[in-house]
Structures are given as structure tokens and as C-alpha cells.
Amino acid sequence: EEMEQASEFLVVAATLLDMKVAGLLPQGELIDAESVALLEARDLLFARLLQYRAFKEVSAWFARSLEREDRRHTRAARLDEKFRRTVPELVWTLTPDDFAALAMLAFAPRAIPEVGLDHLHAPLVSIREQAAIVVTLLRSAGTLSFRELVAGVAQPGIVVARFLSILELYRHAALSFEQLEPLGELTLRWSADRWSDETLASLGADYDR
Structure with missing residues (x-):
């Protein structure tokens, strides 16, 4: 792991050094086009290395989070007695006749909805x-x-x-x-x-x- 970090550091340092040298060189027609293309390729490589490092850090964070959350389990137990006593008593406000009326309303046959066609037969x-x-x-x-x-x-x-x-x-x-x-x-x-x-x-x- 230390060797990998050292390699990444050397690549980043070398890329930054190339970019610094390219910025100090005089700009004009004397610059070799091949060298410019090489520097652009190194810039692209540097950007991809930064993206790779960011994705690697994010994936490591997800791995640690999943491992930490994996140790959590739901509590399969009834409510504590002290909390059960705080629940208010159920008070019935409906009479048997009210329940009977609700049952009749719930079980009553519903009318089938119809689409009116009167507007299609309007008189000329x-x-x-x-x-x-x-x-x-x-x-x-x-x-x-x-x-x-x-x-x-x-x-x-x-x-x-x-x-x-x-x-x-x-x-x-x-x-x-x-x-x-x-x-x-x-x-x-x-x-x-x-x-x-x-x-x-x-x-x-x-x-x-």
C-alpha cells in the first residue's frame, strides 16, 4: 500500500512539473507540436488520475459505511411497559346503531357510473x-x-x-x-x-x- 501511494505521488509530481515547465517555456511557433500534444496527453492523464483517486476514496467510504451499518439490527421486542402505560385509554364514541349505519353504507351496492351521450345527439x-x-x-x-x-x-x-x-x-x-x-x-x-x-x-x- 505504501508503494502504491509513493507511485501515485511520483506520477502526480512529475505531471505537475511538466505543466510548470510548459508554462515557463516561451510561447510561439518554435514550440514543437509533438511536445504540445504530449503535454496535453499528460494533462488528460493527470485529470483521470484525480478522478480515479476520488472514486477510490468514495468507494472506500461506502465500504466502511456498509460494514458499520451491517452491525445494526432491528429490535424485535414489545414496547416497554412504561411506554405502554402512557397510551390513552380507548374511548368509544359511536353507538351500535352508528356502526350499523356505517356497515349498511359500506355494503350497499354502488351505482355503476355511466358516460352521458346526450351531447352527441344534440338537435340540429x-x-x-x-x-x-x-x-x-x-x-x-x-x-x-x-x-x-x-x-x-x-x-x-x-x-x-x-x-x-x-x-x-x-x-x-x-x-x-x-x-x-x-x-x-x-x-x-x-x-x-x-x-x-x-x-x-x-x-x-x-x-x-
């Missing part, structure tokens, strides 16, 4: 019918907000259909809208000079496909 909403309602309301009032157009509507599908009908009417230049700020109130105005039932019949054709 016609864009054309909602457009007719929007046209009637706007032609009678002149100016309405979108909130007023969907007032009293509980089904989300109808709200979406009325919004799509507004887009269709705007594409046919039947109305104009104004929104002063993002996500603000949407104000609609009827602006069509000529309007016929034939134009209304063609609304929403793209959504019927």
Missing part, C-alpha cells in the same frame, strides 16, 4: 331559420347588440347559429357591425336597401353540406 339548428329571426329583429329595431339578439336563448347551438347567420348577412351586405374594443359589445345595424326571401333562402348553404 338551421342557420337559415336563425338568419330569418335575426333579419326580423334587425329590420324592426334598426340597431341591436348581439347580446340583445341572443337574449333568452338557453341552447349554445342556437347562439352559435345566430352568430354564423350574422356573418352570412354581413357577407351579403345586409348589415354592418361595430365593436369599439376587443371582446367589447358588438353592435349590429340593418343596412340592406333591397332584401328578398330568395336571398334568405340561399343563406347557410355552405353549412348544410
